[in-house]
């Protein structure tokens with residue numbers, strides 16, 4: 001058995017200082033120790049998939065992240081682990097508990113995952129090793145994980161058995177005090193013909209400062225952004241639908257740069273918990289744009305339920321500082337300029353028309369390159 005502080009101290013000396021995740025009773029001392037530690041940042045995620053995206057954003061912004069989860073939450077991570085971590089080759093340390101370990105008494109809901117946790121990680125090509133359960137194993141386990149992460153440029157998991165960490169870490173967590181926010185939605189809708197996605201993206205490119213980062217959600221959004229302009233401060237998120245805003249949060253919390261995320265209505269609806277985490281952590285430099293065409297445009301135009309969803313009011317209710325809704329390019333541009341001039345986080349709900357230009361291509365720069373040049377940009381700024 002080890003003490004949480006021993007592990008956290010050894011990890012901190014290797015640079016791990018940004019933690020995220022969703023609790024598990026096996027993890028209680030480690031999470032409580034992280035939350036209570038003066039030199040560590042812990043961002044509680046609403047889902048384990050969100051935690052992967054947060055860790056990815058933090059890595060892009062130069063941090064050494066750790067994501068913690070129960071192995072049942074590994075299910076929630078599989079999509080971003082396979083379609084974000086792998087194509088973009090983003091390493092972070094994953095601490096995953098082993099509920100349902102065969103031969104140990106546990107709850108019925110852990111039986112299947114307990115039997116397949118290691119095989120599942122192997123199948124999705126995430127290297128894994130045992131979490132250290134004796135003090136003398138901490139440094140070797142961390143050193144090996146760091147080496148695996150460096151060599152493979154992938155997340156590496158340490159699998160924690162029951163009783164590995166002593167349950168004696170007190171929790172020192174101030175109560176959450178929601179921050180100030182506008183009372184009213186800035187409604188700029190006029191009811192005329194809706195703009196194309198491309199019109200709004202052109203408006204973003206015209207107004208966004210050169211030192212800002214821009215992250216585009218999966219599908220045609222990133223493809224259209226790439227077609228309009230390919231810049232090192234652009235991140236075209238292929239796959240990991242719903243994760244763009246969480247990844248942008250991981251970036252915004254770890255850089256002073258303005259961070260603009262271009263989301264889709266389908267993607268935003270897929271992981272609406274992300275909005276609660278953004279509202280609670282409230283980075284002033286985050287601008288969350290939802291390009292709402294009412295459909296899953298990238299996969300053939302199937303309707304989403306966004307026509308009945310007021311993303312702006314939902315954002316204010318979650319703790320965003322301001323929110324606006326627009327349905328034409330001028331209204332969007334004015335709302336975007338206002339957002340850039342004020343502390344956020346801001347939600348800009350842009351109601352747009354479905355469709356994209358004929359013959360739309362795909363980014364020719366690889367995800368691997370996109371991640372490296374984006375990370376370099378965040379570190380040093382525009383050329």
Ligand SMILES: Cc1ncc(C[n+]2csc(CCOP(=O)(O)OP(=O)(O)O)c2C)c(N)n1
Nearest residue numbers: 219239241264265266267295296297298299
């Ligand atoms: C987890 C996951 N589910 C489904 C898909 C397939 N997919 C790719 S883009 C897309 C539609 C996204 O819709 P929206 O966010 O509204 O953006 P739009 O395509 O309208 O620009 C879907 C369903 C995926 N990439 N990942």
